[in-house]
Amino acid sequence: MTSHAWTRERCEALDVADPLGQVRDRFVVVPGEIYLDGNSLGALPRSVPARLAEVAEREWGVSLARSWGEGNWFAAPERVGDKIGSIIGARPGEVLVCDSTTIALIKLLGAALGARPGRNLVLTTSTNFPTDLYAAAGVAGLLADIEVRRVDPDAIVGSLDETVAVLYLTHVDFRTGEMLDLAGLTSEAHRAGALALWDLSHSAGAVVVGCETNGVDLAAGCGYKYLNGGPGAPAFLYVRREHQEIVANPMPGWLGHEAPFEFVPDYRPAHGVRRFLTSTPPILGLAALEAALDCRADVSSEQVRAKSVQLTELFIAALEERLPGAFDLASPRDPDRRGSQVSLRHPDAQAIVQALAERGVIGDFRPPDVCRLGFAALYLRYVDAFAAAEQLVTLMETGGFAGPT
Amino acid sequence: MTSHAWTRERCEALDVADPLGQVRDRFVVVPGEIYLDGNSLGALPRSVPARLAEVAEREWGVSLARSWGEGNWFAAPERVGDKIGSIIGARPGEVLVCDSTTIALIKLLGAALGARPGRNLVLTTSTNFPTDLYAAAGVAGLLADIEVRRVDPDAIVGSLDETVAVLYLTHVDFRTGEMLDLAGLTSEAHRAGALALWDLSHSAGAVVVGCETNGVDLAAGCGYKYLNGGPGAPAFLYVRREHQEIVANPMPGWLGHEAPFEFVPDYRPAHGVRRFLTSTPPILGLAALEAALDCRADVSSEQVRAKSVQLTELFIAALEERLPGAFDLASPRDPDRRGSQVSLRHPDAQAIVQALAERGVIGDFRPPDVCRLGFAALYLRYVDAFAAAEQLVTLMETGGFAGPT
Numbered sequence: 089m090t091s092h093a094w095t096r097e098r099c100e101a102l103d104v105a106d107p108l109g110q111v112r113d114r115f116v117v118v119p120g121e122i123y124l125d126g127n128s129l130g131a132l133p134r135s136v137p138a139r140l141a142e143v144a145e146r147e148w149g150v151s152l153a154r155s156w157g158e159g160n161w162f163a164a165p166e167r168v169g170d171k172i173g174s175i176i177g178a179r180p181g182e183v184l185v186c187d188s189t190t191i192a193l194i195k196l197l198g199a200a201l202g203a204r205p206g207r208n209l210v211l212t213t214s215t216n217f218p219t220d221l222y223a224a225a226g227v228a229g230l231l232a233d234i235e236v237r238r239v240d241p242d243a244i245v246g247s248l249d250e251t252v253a254v255l256y257l258t259h260v261d262f263r264t265g266e267m268l269d270l271a272g273l274t275s276e277a278h279r280a281g282a283l284a285l286w287d288l289s290h291s292a293g294a295v296v297v298g299c300e301t302n303g304v305d306l307a308a309g310c311g312y313k314y315l316n317g318g319p320g321a322p323a324f325l326y327v328r329r330e331h332q333e334i335v336a337n338p339m340p341g342w343l344g345h346e347a348p349f350e351f352v353p354d355y356r357p358a359h360g361v362r363r364f365l366t367s368t369p370p371i372l373g374l375a376a377l378e379a380a381l382d383c384r385a386d387v388s389s390e391q392v393r394a395k396s397v398q399l400t401e402l403f404i405a406a407l408e409e410r411l412p413g414a415f416d417l418a419s420p421r422d423p424d425r426r427g428s429q430v431s432l433r434h435p436d437a438q439a440i441v442q443a444l445a446e447r448g449v450i451g452d453f454r455p456p457d458v459c460r461l462g463f464a465a466l467y468l469r470y471v472d473a474f475a476a477a478e479q480l481v482t483l484m485e486t487g488g489f490a491g492p493t
Numbered sequence: 494m495t496s497h498a499w500t501r502e503r504c505e506a507l508d509v510a511d512p513l514g515q516v517r518d519r520f521v522v523v524p525g526e527i528y529l530d531g532n533s534l535g536a537l538p539r540s541v542p543a544r545l546a547e548v549a550e551r552e553w554g555v556s557l558a559r560s561w562g563e564g565n566w567f568a569a570p571e572r573v574g575d576k577i578g579s580i581i582g583a584r585p586g587e588v589l590v591c592d593s594t595t596i597a598l599i600k601l602l603g604a605a606l607g608a609r610p611g612r613n614l615v616l617t618t619s620t621n622f623p624t625d626l627y628a629a630a631g632v633a634g635l636l637a638d639i640e641v642r643r644v645d646p647d648a649i650v651g652s653l654d655e656t657v658a659v660l661y662l663t664h665v666d667f668r669t670g671e672m673l674d675l676a677g678l679t680s681e682a683h684r685a686g687a688l689a690l691w692d693l694s695h696s697a698g699a700v701v702v703g704c705e706t707n708g709v710d711l712a713a714g715c716g717y718k719y720l721n722g723g724p725g726a727p728a729f730l731y732v733r734r735e736h737q738e739i740v741a742n743p744m745p746g747w748l749g750h751e752a753p754f755e756f757v758p759d760y761r762p763a764h765g766v767r768r769f770l771t772s773t774p775p776i777l778g779l780a781a782l783e784a785a786l787d788c789r790a791d792v793s794s795e796q797v798r799a800k801s802v803q804l805t806e807l808f809i810a811a812l813e814e815r816l817p818g819a820f821d822l823a824s825p826r827d828p829d830r831r832g833s834q835v836s837l838r839h840p841d842a843q844a845i846v847q848a849l850a851e852r853g854v855i856g857d858f859r860p861p862d863v864c865r866l867g868f869a870a871l872y873l874r875y876v877d878a879f880a881a882a883e884q885l886v887t888l889m890e891t892g893g894f895a896g897p898t
Contacts, residue, residue, distance in 0.1 A: 125558045132550070132557075140542075141546065144723070147724075148723055149521040152523070152537075154855075187593070187772075191744060191772060217756075218757060218758055226742075229743065238758070318549065320775040320778075321777075322775065323772070339595070339599050339631050340631045341627055353623055355627040368715070368725045369725045370725040370727065371723065372545070
């Protein structure tokens with residue numbers, strides 16, 4: 089056995105030394121399960137139920153509507169937004185929690201197109217998450233003369249020209265885990281005079297994004313994957329500070345008004361990112377998301393990313409060693425180009441995912457042939473990644489995944 | 494004292510005979526307070542905290558992403574929608590719970606305009622709730638050649654012509670409680686070839702709406718007022734069955750796709766109202782709203798309305814008797830034209846609302862001069878309405894509302 093080989097003992101030693109080792113205790117872990125689906129729905133932070141009870145029983149039940157003024161409700165979209173901002177490398181006042189991811193993307197697409205008059209193209213990839221494509225088609229259906237062009241990821245740079253208003257990309261591909269070069273592509277967009285709008289759903293809380301450093305103009309993402317905000321958690325949107333006074337929210341609403349409680353018939357946008365708020369914020373969802381963010385406040389994105397790379401590396405290496413050729417690795421082999429997941433292509437992917445689940449390893453299947461396994465570094469141990477690989481090896485060696493013929 | 498006079502004894506007798514008397518026990522009532530702000534944020538149903546805990550701890554914490562398939566999550570927007578549907582007189586499959594009220598209105602405005610090509614006018618009132626006006630302005634800003642015309646409520650019928658695509662009204666005015674003639678105006682809209690889109694935020698759960706019977710085409714409303722879904726609860730939208738296959742959701746998203754888990758790049762709308770779903774539903778908010786709806790499942794809208802009329806009548810009558818001329822009644826005196834609130838105009842409205850709150854009567858102030866008092870029949874007793882009037886009388890008689898000079 090070579091010195092780089094992954095063994096259970098080596099994983100146990102890494103867990104002992106893991107600076108995030110105790111963070112796992114802040115999450116509910118189902119006994120007997122290795123949960124590799126945190127990229128779909130993140131695990132429950134232990135602090136969330138009590139926070140929900142407090143908001144429901146005290147803030148809603150007793151303080152009632154007064155909580156809008158007295159409590160933390162009115163400011164929640166920006167307060168919780170700033171907590172996400174610190175994870176994605178945004179400055180205070182650049183992130184707002186609101187709506188769902190798709191609605192947030194539609195808002196930002198509309199805002200970007202409005203800020204680039206005379207340019208009619210939304211440039212995106214054919215591999216983008218379907219709802220992102222539907223959102224763009226929806227916006228193009230509303231606005232006159234807007235075209236959405238889908239290209240292969242390797243044709244992005246060559247497609248950037250003076251007609252592109254917004255380069256609209258997902259940072260980490262939902263199917264393969266491929267991570268695009270956010271800094272480089274943002275820079276290329278700027279060179280072409282376009283804005284860069286990033287979907288961070290599969291990156292926020294899992295990889296280092298660096299919105300400020302990398303010049304990101306606009307971004308949105310979901311709260312329920314690596315941010316652990318719960319099922320259907322509110323989304324977030326990021327608007328770079330320098331753009332905030334020149335972009336318009338295409339879905340104006342009273343909570344984004346400069347003076348919502350004047351109840352005047354004409355809209356005057358609030359200053360800052362708050363103008364992207366439309367309606368009354370979803371307080372229960374915000375409370376769960378905030379509790380989830382608070383429970384990781386002492387963890388840096390760099391720490392999460394470093395552990396996540398090791399988890400996916402050890403899983404891939406173990407399969408390469410024990411099951412060479414059994415799968416096509418759909419994810420990039422280079423960890424610098426890979427998000428926090430490992431996607432394996434196999435004709436029997438669906439049956440394999442199901443059989444793995446019966447053995448306590450929870451992943452998911454994405455058509456047509458992808459086993460998708462997410463590695464959430466906050467609550468997954470090295471021994472879990474190792475044991476998951478072991479289970480998959482055993483399954484493939486015994487053919488235990490064959491469904492009824 | 495005449496036989497029709499309101500006395501505490503008469504109110505106590507009405508409470509004893511009240512068929513909704515025991516429903517109050519299903520809500521958290523703050524001791525020493527009379528909550529007349531349920532039109533802003535409805536009271537907490539006692540069943541909600543336990544339901545939230547169950548969803549968080551079991552469905553999210555243990556079942557995790559499997560709850561989308563195994564649990565009730567995927568179907569929640571339509572399932573909870575149908576429960577609202579039974580309150581607003583819709584047929585099964587006509588109501589969807591999603592988004593916020595303003596986003597839902599924007600979706601329906603876009604859908605209505607798309608369904609009436611060649612007509613370019615959105616007709617609404619100058620008194621409409623501000624966010625409704627902002628939403629319309631937002632839609633007009635996106636679509637070419639769309640005009641939003643605001644008229645006085647009594648000019649609606651005269652303004653309906655062949656250019657009107659959609660008559661866009663709020664059923665019960667947020668400021669005055671004036672209830673428009675939903676059936677008659679819908680019929681007038683149809684006579685002009687327009688669709689009728691109603692904001693039911695201040696009527697759902699408080700008055701009889703009758704969407705099916707009254708020919709309503711499209712409607713939306715909020716979940717947190719008389720439906721008691723909690724702060725920022727998800728909204729609902731209604732699309733008449735006959736229109737569902739011909740109207741398009743201008744904000745398409747993956748959960749409204751015919752086959753969301755095929756993850757195909759092109760959008761094909763789901764059949765039925767589900768096509769108006771965009772993104773992953775907010776499960777925590779849906780759970781609270783569903784528990785709130787379940788706790789009133791045995792109560793009809795007619796029962797709620799009958800009691801609400803009596804509550805507002807007795808409150809107004811008591812003020813008329815004891816404080817003649819002290820206030821301008823901003824709400825219609827005719828209960829058939831009044832929603833579930835009483836609005837009183839007074840130059841010192843803000844100080845009066847504050848002084849009332851100090852005496853345990855919780856209403857709210859709406860600029861410039863309105864005391865707004867909502868009467869939620871599910872958890873308010875006749876003696877509460879009477880005692881609130883008594884407090885107001887005492888306050889006005891003693892001048893106890895004067896702020897610092």
